[in-house]
Amino acid sequence: MKLTGAELIHARLPLVAPFETSFGAQNERDVLLVRVELDGQEGWGECGALPDPVYSQEYIEAAALTIRRFFVPALAAADQLTAPRVATTLSRFIGHRMAKTALELAVLDAELRAAGMSAADYLGAVRDSVPTGVSVGIHPSIPALLEAVERYLVQGYMRIKLKIKPGWDIEPVRAVRERFGDIPLQVDANTAYDLADARHLARLDDFDLLMIEQPLGEEDLTEHAELARLVRTPICLDESVTSAKGAADAVRIGACSVVNIKAGRVGGYLEARAVHDVCAANGVPVWCGGMLETGIGRAANVALAALPGFTITGDTSASDRYYARDIITEPFVLQDGHVPVPCGPGLGVTVDTDALRRFTVEREDLHVFAIG
Ligand code: NPQ
Ligand code: MG
Numbered sequence: 001m002k003l004t005g006a007e008l009i010h011a012r013l014p015l016v017a018p019f020e021t022s023f024g025a026q027n028e029r030d031v032l033l034v035r036v037e038l039d040g041q042e043g044w045g046e047c048g049a050l051p052d053p054v055y056s057q058e059y060i061e062a063a064a065l066t067i068r069r070f071f072v073p074a075l076a077a078a079d080q081l082t083a084p085r086v087a088t089t090l091s092r093f094i095g096h097r098m099a100k101t102a103l104e105l106a107v108l109d110a111e112l113r114a115a116g117m118s119a120a121d122y123l124g125a126v127r128d129s130v131p132t133g134v135s136v137g138i139h140p141s142i143p144a145l146l147e148a149v150e151r152y153l154v155q156g157y158m159r160i161k162l163k164i165k166p167g168w169d170i171e172p173v174r175a176v177r178e179r180f181g182d183i184p185l186q187v188d189a190n191t192a193y194d195l196a197d198a199r200h201l202a203r204l205d206d207f208d209l210l211m212i213e214q215p216l217g218e219e220d221l222t223e224h225a226e227l228a229r230l231v232r233t234p235i236c237l238d239e240s241v242t243s244a245k246g247a248a249d250a251v252r253i254g255a256c257s258v259v260n261i262k263a264g265r266v267g268g269y270l271e272a273r274a275v276h277d278v279c280a281a282n283g284v285p286v287w288c289g290g291m292l293e294t295g296i297g298r299a300a301n302v303a304l305a306a307l308p309g310f311t312i313t314g315d316t317s318a319s320d321r322y323y324a325r326d327i328i329t330e331p332f333v334l335q336d337g338h339v340p341v342p343c344g345p346g347l348g349v350t351v352d353t354d355a356l357r358r359f360t361v362e363r364e365d366l367h368v369f370a371i372g
Helices: 060-076 083-089 097-115 119-123 142-155 170-180 195-207 221-230 244-252 269-281 295-305 353-359
Strands: 003-021 024-038 041-047 129-131 134-136 160-163 185-188 235-237 258-261 286-288 338-340 360-366
Touching (some): 003 060, 003 353, 041 295, 097 269, 134 142, 142 170, 160 170, 170 185, 195 221, 221 244, 244 269, 269 295, 353 360
Parallel strands (some): 134 160, 258 286
8 A cells, every 4th residue: 555645733631630650740641643545545653752852852842843754755655555664664764653653553553444354453462452451650659649549549450550760769659559459550760760769669668569679770780680689579671672672681681571562662563563572582471561552552552551461551541541532433441440442443432523623733744756
């Protein structure tokens, strides 16, 4: 198939509650969506980038520029465009993995809609629903945190992940353990600590956490391996893993014993599957992370999380964890702690274009013509 159209949509969705992490608080989710046409067949993709380069180097405006200036012209020159060929066609461009992921996903959606196959079947899903956990932001007080955690447990979430940072770590974890007992519990620091904090982080060992996610810097693989020798709680990497090769290296040097897989971070859903494969081959459990996706990216994440190696409950929460109103007609709804894996063609979700228009900040038709 050939790329016959491309459109960028910058939308802004209000969050049901502020989401605070060690890198800041958000009241809304700005998101970059991509709509492509392959021989006239529509496909949708979502870019995980945030408005500011605070989780990773990428940010929305830079992703939009990169897609417009480099990626779409390169893809327009490809004759037989398929999802696997997106990565090979864009491989001479370094980085910009979230931008690449959005395009790969849109091409995959169009290709699979034309073929009548679901993304879940294409990726190799073995489940028709996936258990899900919830990521709980930093709260203004311990009572406010406990109230939020209680709400999620009542809703049926299978695992609680607390965001931590220096000054908000031991006490919130202790309070949640004391109040809710033996629930599946883990923490995520989003790179907020240094190796010098090892003795402090070892205090978390008292609370039988499933893991500590990304305590140290993105580039601190060696330091994570050292930290893993100083704490008993398993180390999970998020920001540090940007490819299947990187995942294999991290595991080999002992930097982590669990991997959070996010497609955008590794450059696409096919590379995400490769991370899954290399981890499975090494006996390393993986789980599916999230970037507060709309229904488009959420559908893809849930399909990915249905692969056999995703043996740990992830962050693929129901839509109403983040949004009062998603821009997708069918929200993902929690049933007995699980979300259903979409089984329709492509991503298996339908974009409500009227609703999307109401949330759109900026929209742009891209010129689709080959360079050179
Ligand atoms: C993580 N996600 O695992 C990320 C971080 C993240 C679900 O915890 C707005 C504000 C958007 C904060 C997207 C979860 C965000 C955000 C992702 C944090 O590290
Ligand atoms: Mg994380």
